[in-house]
Amino acid sequence: MKDLSEHILDIVGNSIRAGALLIEIGLEVLVIEKVLILRIRDNGCGMSEEMVARVTDPFVTSRTTRKVGLGLPFLKMNAELTGGAVKVASEEGKGTLVEALFYHHHIDFVPRGDLKGSMALIMSGNPNVDFVLSLKRGSDAFEIKSADIKEVLGDVPINHPKVGRFIKEMMDFSLLE
């Protein structure tokens, strides 16, 4: 993965495949610690304890189309390259939380990438799933919920390309800079 936005797209894909109906994506900057934390929490089918212990193994996947699963291992690699870590917590039937910690001033921290584009793609590409994006930096915060967008849109479909482009302009990632 070349950037953070692609990791988000990727890990959210796992949540969607787990049948989640609510996916919370959080990005938090801890200024003094120079840390960026990415949290993706879903209410999908969850995983057993044994699976949680093995998910960051590249040769473990729940898919049948192929024998490798590289999404989480890649995220783990990119977090660890900066001195950070990845934590996965899950409970069967309840959902999963993936937490990645990056020291984002580290030279090996991947670029943020097209976060706006990825978020718009995630929200408008999955009309049946609700997403909450929240950014936090100290006391500053930004939050956007796809449920609110859908409510405003009424009978206009959220997966229309023009809506997708508009959602992109509703994103504000300036808190991360």
Place this chain on the structure above:
Amino acid sequence: MAKVKTLDDLRRMKDQLKSKISLRENGENPESMVQVKISMSTCGIASGAKEIMNFFMDEFDSQGLDAVVTQTGCMGYCYAEPTIEVTKPGEKPLVFGDVTTDKAMEIIEKYIKEGELVDGIIPDSYETIE
């Protein structure tokens, strides 16, 4: 820097948006349109599937073509990412591999518009995976 849009802006934009898209949405049923599915798993994303998806959406929009672009999971052709599946109305779906923006343009101009087959179809006897 462009101002960030809010929900209020969206509310204001909604009617305008509605009149623009109603024409297309009225006759909407996916079978009557060209469907393009972009494989967007780890393998696809890492190979640049997002860029291809944006390209298709922009191109269909600017050319006014009746087509839907959606995401799908890994089709098992990780060696040939980015892969896309194109379904024309009434025809069998076709999978194209190693799609670049140039290839995407060729697929639009030759296959989608003219029905002419282009290189890059995988495999020969393809059946759509549900």
